[in-house]
Amino acid sequence: MKASKSLERGILSSYDHQKPSIRLGYYLMNLIVLVMMCVMVYPLLISLFNGLKVNKEVNSFPPTFLPRDGWHFDNYKRAWEYIDLPKYLKNTLFIFGGNMLIIVIVIGFAAFALSKMKFPFRRGIYYYFLLTLFVPATTYAIPNFVNLKELGLMGWYGAIWLPAGANAFYLLLLKTFMDGIHNETFESARIDGASEIRTFFQIAFPLSIPIFATLAIFVFATAWNDWFWPNFMLGQDYKPLSAAIKTLVLDARMLDLNMKFAILTIVMFPPIMIFLFFQKYILRGLYLGGVKG
Known part of the structure; x- marks a missing residue:
């Protein structure tokens, strides 16, 4: 007998997903989550890429997302030593x-x-x-x-x-x-x-x-x-x-803007990485602390 594909069981079953209205709401919620994720990730990427630009490009208008004058990884070395x-x-x-x-x-x-x-x-x-x-x-x-x-x-x-x-x-x-x-x-x-x-x-x-x-x-x-x-x-x-x-x-008024972004990026990512590694312990601890056994 051929096994049929089914979605992982949640508050919505595979039968619920067959209804057009529920499917539309499901896709809409996923779209909202995706937009929220992009809004939160965008400032992090801006800081990361601005730290890789030359200072002139960071101050240029209109601003650019990715570096156009080369990827200057030495900015982060100088930022660490600043x-x-x-x-x-x-x-x-x-x-x-x-x-x-x-x-x-x-x-x-x-x-x-x-x-x-x-x-x-x-x-x-x-x-x-x-x-x-x-x-x-x-x-x-x-x-x-x-x-x-x-x-x-x-x-x-x-x-x-x-x-x-x-x-x-x-x-x-x-x-x-x-x-x-x-x-x-x-x-x-x-x-x-x-x-x-x-x-x-x-x-x-x-x-x-x-x-x-x-x-x-x-x-x-x-x-x-x-x-x-x-x-x-x-x-x-x-x-x-x-x-x-x-x-x-x-x-600091005399510090170049690209160097500021490089330093901020160095400081920004360690707690993010810690949260990504230990997020299950955070959620588990909050659950255990909020529910009486």
């Missing part, structure tokens, strides 16, 4: 590592306490944390600045690490995930005499690795892309890559 990219990359990784450590210890303990420990006003405290999600970040920027200045953390990594422990969104994800871990596991550990700290590190944390891995990707993306607060709080020797790009590249 600023100390390894130094600012190291600063970015220091910020990421400190933020992740603070999140594991502070937010991890807070999520564990709100999920598995019983104490007065637990639900009210949880809602208080969630309430901060509705407060615009601009309203507490000045109070944060004053607090960090009085603590003597300005100009150093501590000005970035300390506020990382007050992220209500991460707290929500971690608590929701830990709510899905059976309480019997922790009760057995308490019966055996394990302290709450030991219970967290030996049971809660290992079982929460998927959601912590997802948060690590989010924290890395924030450390890589955020420039306003680090540029405002850190000294030049401690600034991450994004803040250095803002100061030394985007604000």
Whole structure:
């Protein structure tokens, strides 16, 4: 018997695709997705190709999409040597590592306490944390600045690490995930005499690795892309890559435009590649953090 071709089963069956109206809607949705993809990819390609042009061609009008006066790959070599990219990359990784450590210890303990420990006003405290999600970040920027200045953390990594422990969104994800871990596991550990700290590190944390891995990707993306607060709080020797790009590249008046595009392309693609490699872990972590088991 000859096997018949059929589409992969989704919300629409092969029978549904035989209806002209449904088929038209299906093609229309695919067209919309294709247009959205082109709109998102176009700026990346413009930055990549402009970094391969001579400066005169970048400033020409009408603009060209592909280089016409040759492909100047040496622009990227000069872009790498223009600023100390390894130094600012190291600063970015220091910020990421400190933020992740603070999140594991502070937010991890807070999520564990709100999920598995019983104490007065637990639900009210949880809602208080969630309430901060509705407060615009601009309203507490000045109070944060004053607090960090009085603590003597300005100009150093501590000005970035300390506020990382007050992220209500991460707290929500971690608590929701830990709510899905059976309480019997922790009760057995308490019966055996394990302290709450030991219970967290030996049971809660290992079982929460998927959601912590997802948060690590989010924290890395924030450390890589955020420039306003680090540029405002850190000294030049401690600034991450994004803040250095803002100061030394985007604000530089004497730097050729093709060199700016080359530097921006170098900085732009690593987080994209990381997301492409780890996207399944991001989606899985969000699913596990948003659905109670």
